Amino acid sequence: MAAAPATPATHSRSTSTRGRARVAVGLGALLLAGSPVLAAPAHAEPVADYEVPFPCGQQWTGSTRAKHSPSRFSIDWNRPDDLGDPVVASAPGTVTTAQASGSSGYGRYVVVDHGGGESTLYAHLQAVTVQLGQRVDQGVQVGLLGSTGNSSGPHLHYEQRLDRKVQEAWFSGAAFTYGSTVVSRNCLDVPMAADVLGDDRAELVVFRRQAKAQFRVLRADGTVKRMSMGTATDEPLLGDWEGDGLANPGIRTPTGSTFRLRTPRGPVSVTFGLSSDRGIAGDWDGDGRWEVGVHRARSGHFLLRGADGTTTTFAFGDADDLPLTGDWNGDGRTDVGVYDTDSALFTLRYVDAEGTEWTASVAYGEAGALPVAGDWDGNGRTDVGTWDPASATFSRRVAPSPTSTNARTVAVRFGRPR
Numbered sequence: 420m421a422a423a424p425a426t427p428a429t430h431s432r433s434t435s436t437r438g439r440a441r442v443a444v445g446l447g448a449l450l451l452a453g454s455p456v457l458a459a460p461a462h463a464e465p466v467a468d469y470e471v472p473f474p475c476g477q478q479w480t481g482s483t484r485a486k487h488s489p490s491r492f493s494i495d496w497n498r499p500d501d502l503g504d505p506v507v508a509s510a511p512g513t514v515t516t517a518q519a520s521g522s523s524g525y526g527r528y529v530v531v532d533h534g535g536g537e538s539t540l541y542a543h544l545q546a547v548t549v550q551l552g553q554r555v556d557q558g559v560q561v562g563l564l565g566s567t568g569n570s571s572g573p574h575l576h577y578e579q580r581l582d583r584k585v586q587e588a589w590f591s592g593a594a595f596t597y598g599s600t601v602v603s604r605n606c607l608d609v610p611m612a613a614d615v616l617g618d619d620r621a622e623l624v625v626f627r628r629q630a631k632a633q634f635r636v637l638r639a640d641g642t643v644k645r646m647s648m649g650t651a652t653d654e655p656l657l658g659d660w661e662g663d664g665l666a667n668p669g670i671r672t673p674t675g676s677t678f679r680l681r682t683p684r685g686p687v688s689v690t691f692g693l694s695s696d697r698g699i700a701g702d703w704d705g706d707g708r709w710e711v712g713v714h715r716a717r718s719g720h721f722l723l724r725g726a727d728g729t730t731t732t733f734a735f736g737d738a739d740d741l742p743l744t745g746d747w748n749g750d751g752r753t754d755v756g757v758y759d760t761d762s763a764l765f766t767l768r769y770v771d772a773e774g775t776e777w778t779a780s781v782a783y784g785e786a787g788a789l790p791v792a793g794d795w796d797g798n799g800r801t802d803v804g805t806w807d808p809a810s811a812t813f814s815r816r817v818a819p820s821p822t823s824t825n826a827r828t829v830a831v832r833f834g835r836p837r
Contacts, residue, residue: 434786452539453636462587462594463745465579467510467533468837470557471590472496472541472577474651475503475606475629481577481588483597490585494577494597496564502545502573505565505652506607507538509579511557511787511808513739516540517695519547524550526568538583538827542576543643543808548673550695553736554760556789557837558607560652560673582644595807603703606651608635608834609797612793612812613666615644621793623813625834626655633802634668637833648681657698657708660687667709671698677713691724701744701753703731714742721755721783735768745792745801747779756803758790765803767821779822786798791815795829811836 428819473479473496481494498504507621508531515538516530523546534775545565549555566573578585588595591604608625613634615622623637627653636644649655649670656669660682669680678689678698690730692698692713699712703723716738723731736742743756747769754769763784770776784790784805791804795815804815810832818826 424445425514437491438736453487464592465537465581466535466595467512467537467587468557468577468592469509469539469588470605471603471611472506472539472575473603473605474507475558476651477504477603477630479603480600481595481597482651488526492578492585492587494588494595494682496577501564504546504565505560506562506575507652508557508559508561509605512548512549512555514553514670515560517547517549517551517553521568524568526570526606527562527565528576530567531555531561531757536582537580538580539580540576542578543570543574546674546694548694550715550738552716553695553697554739554741556607556609558605558609558651559654563674581700606835607837608811610789610791610834611655611657612791612804612813614659614664614794615657615664619664619794619797621791623791623831623833624657627835628652632670635834637831638699639804644778646681647724649679654698655706656700656711658711659702659707661708662707662709666709671711680711689724692722696722697742697756699742699744701755702746703753705750705752707751708731714738721826734768739768741790743790743792743803745803745821746794746799748777749799749820756792760788760790761786762789763805765821767803781816781822783816784796788814806834808837 479496481496483491487493510533512531513531515532518528521527522780527544527547528542530540544562546563548713549561556791564575607628611624612621614832622633625635628635630651631647634646646668648668653672655671657666659666660680666679671678673694676692676694680687686786696713697716700709702709711731719734720734740757740759744753747767758765765781768778788805788807792801795802800820802816803821806813811831812830814830816826
C-alpha cells in the first residue's frame with residue numbers, strides 16, 4: 420500500500436520527556452536462581468532511549484541473580500542456539516572501549532558512551548565489530564554473542580550505567596522486568612539519498628532495520644518505492660554499480676566484511692576492509708561506475724577500492740566523525756567528507772584536476788542529527804543535508820555548491836521517528 424504523501428515541514432528538534440521526572444517502581448521480577456522475587460530501590464528513567472541490544476523482532480530472555488557481578492542490575496541475555504548471534508547498540512553514542520581480546524573478566528567487550536554520564540556495556544563477546552572512538556548509531560552491530568572471559572557458557576552480559584555505576588535497565592521507555600522474555604523493538608530507519616529513479620536528482624531514502632530489511636524511496640508524488648535487501652544488522656549502501664545513471668541498493672555485512680551489490684546483471688559480492696570498518700561507495704575514478712570503500716574510524720582513514728582492486732588510502736577527519744561521500748565540485752568524481760554530530764559541522768574534501776587537495780567546512784543541522792548527501796537540484800554537485808531522528812525530518816541544503824552561502828533549506832518528514 421502506498422504511503423501518504425510527505426508534507427514539507429519546518430526543521431525543528433523535538434524535546435523528549437524521557438528521563439525528566441518519571442521514576443521506576445523497582446526491579447520487578449528479579450530472578451534469584453529459584454529464590455523469591457526481591458524488590459529493588461527505585462531508579463530514575465535514563466535520558467537515553469534504550470532499546471534491547473539485539474536486532475529488530477528477535478525474542479530474548481534477560482535474567483540476573485542476587486550475586487551477579489558487578490551488580491544484580493546487570494542482565495544476562497540468552498535464546499536457543501545464540502552463540503555468534505549479532506549484538507547491536509542500545510542507543511547512539513561513541514565507543515570508549517573496544518576490547519577485541521581477553522581471557523578473564525568481561526573477556527571481549529564494548530562500552531558505548533551515550534552522553535550525560537550514561538553508557539552501556541556488552542561483554543563476553545565472541546568478536547568485536549566496532550573500533551575505539553567510533554561514533555555508532557542505535558541498532559549498529561557492535562559484536563557477536565560469545566563466551567569469552569569469565570563466562571560459563573554463551574550469553575551477552577549487558578549493563579546500563581550512570582557515572583560508571585550499573586543501573587536498573589530500561590527499554591522502550593519502561594523499566595525492564597528481570598527474568599522476562601521480550602521482543603526487540605530496535606527497529607530503526609537509517610537516512611540516505613541517491614538518484615534511484617533516474618531523474619538526475621537525489622531522492623530521499625530510508626533503510627529500515629528489520630528481519631527482512633527494506634530500502635524505502637520517496638517519490639515526488641509522495642508514494643514510496645520499496646526494495647528489500649539484507650537484514651537488520653547490515654550496513655546500507657546506494658550506488659550506480661553499472662554506470663546506467665540509476666543508483667541501486669547494496670549492503671555490507673560486518674561479519675565477513677562482505678559487500679553485496681544489486682545490479683541489472685545480478686548480484687555482485689566484494690570482500691574488502693575489516694569487520695569493524697564502515698562501508699562507503701562512490702565513483703572514485705569518474706568512469707560512471709561506482710565502487711566501494713571503507714572508513715576506518717580508529718585511524719581516521721578512508722580506503723577506496725578501485726575497479727581493478729587497488730586501494731587508495733588517506734587520513735581525513737576524526738575517529739568519532741561520520742563518513743559521507745559526494746561530488747562536491749561537479750567534476751564527475753566522488754569525493755569524501757565527514758560530519759561531526761556534536762558540532763553539526765560538515766568537512767568536505769576534494770582533489771582538483773591538478774591533484775591539489777582542498778577542504779571546506781559547512782555548519783548545518785543540529786547536534787544529534789544524522790548526515791545525508793545528494794544532488795537535490797540536479798546541477799551536478801552534491802549538496803549536504805541532515806535527518807533529525809526525533810521527528811524523522813530531512814533538511815536539505817539546496818545551493819549552487821555545497822559551500823555556497825546562497826542556500827535555502829527544504830525540509831520533508833519521511834521515515835519513522837525514534
